[in-house]
Amino acid sequence: MKIAVCVKYVPVDSKVDVDPKTHALVRSSGAGEINPADRYAVEMARQLSEEDGVSFDVFTMGPDGAARALKYAMALGAEKAVLLSDIAFAGSDTLGTAAVLAAALKKYGPYDLVLTGNASNDGATGQVGPMLAQMLGVPDVTNAVEAETDGKTAILKKKDGNTLYTLKTALPALASVPFGANTPELPTLRHQVAANQREFDTVSAADLGLDPDTLGQAGAKSIVTDTVNVTAQKQGIELIGSVDEKARDFADTVDKIQQAIGGGKHA
């Protein structure tokens, strides 16, 4: 049984500006990491691959730096890693991204199960997984927190608020996995160092037989009309001192908050 995990390499920086003309996000550093939710998709694949005869491959669309996300997955056992990288892919909307991924999965597949993160923490649309399923012509389950398979069917636990649904689907299928679905194993130093040396495929639009005009910004069906930089309003308060001092300061802080929101003083 073959599993494909699609992951995104996202910027780590919260210091983000918005370009007033293009509404694109401008980051102060180029550093990135694997999208947080995608770690849980990789972990689901890793756990399933503990069964004999199950293996998983990893795909990402992005610039060269996105190979780091592949290396993370390789350190956790991904067999093949594929970087979908082409200037023609730049500026793709969710539909364009799904189209590239679908073409890649067809080229390297067929896959019995495709896993993605539920949403990326930068765009946060949650659209790519379901769009990809549509393009592959397979059923999809979002918010899947657990998976079991016998190679022909998959039993997926889907979380919806406080309700957990158990769904059975024929394979091939796609599941998108939310943040917090499981406890991701950490790559060990040994495995990470080995993964850093490993080869991965780099694939272009031409390799996938895709027409560049239908991709990237040129082919995007959606137009970004505005992007708002939301600043977190939360502020941490550091309590220092002995346990008693900390407890007293904490109680004072709670009082202040209660007063500010119009509540009474706590007992």
Add this chain to the structure above:
Amino acid sequence: MSKKKIGIIGGGISGTALGWNLCLYDDAEVTVFEKGRIGCGTTAKSAGTVCLFDDSLNNRYWDVRLYGFETYLKMEAERKGSAGFDKTGTLVCATSEKEVKRIKAGIALARSAGYTGEYITDKKRIHDILPMLNTDSILGAGYTKDDGYFDGTMISNTFAAKMEDLGGTILRGAEVTEIVIENGTAKGVKTKDGDTYDFDVVVDCTGPWSRFTGEMAGLDVPIWHTKAEAFFVVPPEKHLDYVFPILKFPAFYALRAGNNIFICKSHLSMNLDDPMHAGQWDPDRLPEREGTDDYFIDFLFHQFEENVPGLTDAGLNSSWLSYRAETRDFLPIVGDTPVKNYLLATGYGGNGVIEAPAVSRDLAKYIMRGESTLLLEEWAFSRLLKKKGE
């Protein structure tokens, strides 16, 4: 009484330690400008180790080390947690006879100051202190239970609070964008908000930013950035049933950070001419976390294979990248510059937590009374100018 007005740029450990020391003089009027939050720069990503003996700072400057350590111990005693002290002790491993000699001298110095310290050759005892170590790869190890690491950001905030208690001013979120120079003399600073402040003395404590702030004063501050790439790993045992001491090898060090172990290539093993190690970059572009290079993780892994096999299968949890502001001789730049009344307290490299208290004490005295010290003379800007001209 007319007061001397001093403006300090940068609210890291350098700027806040200096600010507090200056405020101890009743004829000083001190303002610290910090463009972010106090202790948010290099200081925030520091390991904060202040070991009684290790190779991070030459034994020549033992008093600097001791003064730093005891300053923080007193801070911690005044208010628990205010220096973030974690007393783990330190194990310094010797890999050459030269190291053995240096460690033994450090132990003698520590003991002369009333602390414990011993040089251990019994491999079983070393193994008991740190079971994950390969004791075959070392000649012996210096060990003390008395030291540990501190929290540079806590310390900076404590210095800042103590400074404000003494009447000093801290302007948070205040970015200095111009240093006002008239006839080769610094007269004050301008901030991003368009405000101008007049000063008798301006001290640049901006660490890795001092290349940029130096340019505002028309100076080429000779510091390089070395990459400080720190990785947080979870040992295979997950929860250790012993206290993981600060572990020092010439090429790397490790210390506990909650249930993680903080690992980093040592600052003295960085080569300023190797573009993978050093360069001149923009610290404003540093990410909050990640941004590290495979090179460093590979390097540390190979060190561990040889020396700390128990960490080779540790899980890689997170990482961060920072820049140490390093000079050619890996010692800071303190005091006067060719621009009159524009002083530097920068280039602390990998030792700012250790060095800031003693340097700030001496620099404050120099600024307020014009009296220099041997330390200030050795760490003066002029030593680097001479080297440049040679």
